[in-house]
Amino acid sequence: EVQLVESGGGLIQPGGSLRLSCEASGFAFRDYEMNWVRQAPGKGLEWVSSISSTGNTVNYADSVKGRFTVSRDNAKISVYLQMDSLRAEDTALYFCARGRLRYSRNDVIGYWGHGTLVTVSS
C-alpha cells in the first residue's frame, strides 16, 4: 500500500524557516517524481514544487521560487521542502504527492499524503 507521511509543520513567525519532510513506503520511491501541493484554509489547491526521480530536475511555482527548495534522498525514501523567508500567505496544509507513473515527468498526481499544517503568524 502506498503511504506518504508528512511531518515538520508548525507555527512559525514571518521571515522564519521550516523544513518539511515526507517519508514514503509501499512503492519504488526512486522511480517516481514527487510533488508538494498546498491548500490554504478554505481555499483551493496550489501546486508548489516537483522533483524528478533522480533529483536532477526541480520546478517551483512562481509564488515560492527563490524561497523554497525541494530535495530528496532516495536512500532514506524521503522528499523534503525547505521553506525560507516565510510569509503569512504561505499558511496552508502542505501535501506530499506522488506522480501516477514510474519514470514519468510532469505527471498527474496518483497518491497524496494527509498533509502537514504550516501556520505563518506573529
Add this chain to the structure above:
Amino acid sequence: DIQMTQSPSSLSASVGDRVTITCRASQGISNFLAWYQQKPGRVPKLLIYGASILESGVPTRFSGSGSGADFTLTISNLQPEDVATYYCQRYNTAPLTFGGGSKVEI
C-alpha cells in the same frame, strides 16, 4: 505561465441530475488535463487524466472531454456521494497549475 479557469465556482443540483464543469486553459495544452475530486475533510483523488481517461475504480458516471484549451467534466446521474469540490490541473509543463475549483452541492 498558463492559467486554468474553472466555471462555475459552485453549483447546486439534484440527485440524478447531469452536472457539467468547464475548465479553460489560457493556452493550448493538448490533452494534458486531469480532474480531481476532493470531498470535505479528505485528500484529493484523481478522477480523470489525459482529458478523458477514467482512473481505475472511478464510477463511469464521471466523464471528461476536450482538447487544446477547453475541457469539460460531466457527472451524469449525480449521487449524494459526489458532493465535493472538483479541480482541473494541467500537466503539460511545469508549473502544474490547478484551476480554482468547482464546488458541487445537492
